Amino acid sequence: MQADIHPDFMTCQVTCVCGNQFSTLSSVPELRIDICNACHPFFTGKQKLMDTEGRVDRFLKKYGMQSTEA
Secondary structure, X not given: OOOOOOOOOEEEEEEEOOOOEEEEEEOOOEEEEOOOOOOOXXXXXXXXXXXXXXXXXXXXXXXXXXXXXX
8 A cells, every 4th residue: 555645633613504514524624514414404404395397296287186276
């Protein structure tokens, strides 16, 4: 194996746009991320079904079912 080809690992301060901060190990001293476990919809339980193209309504209309929306 070649010597001195691996990066040095150091403590990295990770900062999310939501304000959450935590430390981990990385080859860079600082990371700025857009989404973390504190603000991700899957982990917070605020996940929503996005129907941007109207696929659900088109399916319900095609097969004669009533929409579940009030």
